[in-house]
Amino acid sequence: MLRLSKLTDYATVLLAYMAKTNSHLHTAVELSEATAIHLPTVSKVMKVLSKAGVVYATRGSKGGYQLAQGPEQITVASIIGALEGPVAITECSSQTHDCEQASACEIKGNWGVVNRAIVNVLESITLADMMVTQQEYSSAEIQVSWQGLSR
Amino acid sequence: MLRLSKLTDYATVLLAYMAKTNSHLHTAVELSEATAIHLPTVSKVMKVLSKAGVVYATRGSKGGYQLAQGPEQITVASIIGALEGPVAITECSSQTHDCEQASACEIKGNWGVVNRAIVNVLESITLADMMVTQQEYSSAEIQVSWQGLSR
DNA sequence: TTTATACAGTACTAATTTAGTCCTATATCG
């Protein structure tokens, strides 16, 4: 249903907390207590974020996690990519598809264009943007223009 | 994984075929043969599209389906909406959410903004756009700007 | 060097969602 996984949501909440309290390394236990996300889940998410390079991990006593970049450099797309892989709204939206009925298909390639548009949005929004306090959903100003093809 | 359901994909393929051959009513059998989508699945999809008002259905002998509007008026968002309901990329992205940890959450409301941005993209793309023959994915020109909050 | 701490990697089960099919009912035309 065009929905992100819960793990991606957790990741964003965790990263936002880390961004807010950026002075020290954060252990999984601390993150769990601060966000009320169960510890095993926090661990799972942080391991994935670490492997993807979104956060930097230090092992051992006095260890923990820290953001690999500033909140302005971490995009929502990169968070999603870490947890779920590249965004692909349909099977046919990636370059490496092999749709069975491709020869007869009227919309061939167009999901790729839609996908690209959505990725552009997600790449334009950073963790810092996600930390802005919202008064109203409707107060956001987003402008999107669709110009079709250049040829 | 931010993916549309297959039924939504089928719906778009079916509607694109209908748009291309707009002169007559299309039975489920004809649509199935033209698109190579199994008949039970075609029926399921068309029933949903009919209920949502995307297509108009005529019962009985000489019956079938036709587009309720021109391809330029049918948006991708409306197709998705018919099959999957309103787009909500996370539980917290709709106005009517009641997130357990909302009081402590650093990103409260921001998924709603991201969701709105994606919906804007999907509302800007029509069935007619989806029927343009694509040479290269990269040839599409989409411009998105994120301007954050107005206040 | 031993011990406590904290992350890494992997495997597994349960829960949820989606896909696909089928059956019965209703409407329309000739």
Add this chain to the structure above:
DNA sequence: CGATATAGGACTAAATTAGTACTGTATAAA
């Protein structure tokens, strides 16, 4: 009436996601 075609709902199977647990590795301090 009988053939055609959609409407609605129920049901099963498949796929995906969420959540948990266990074992391994690295680090720092006693």
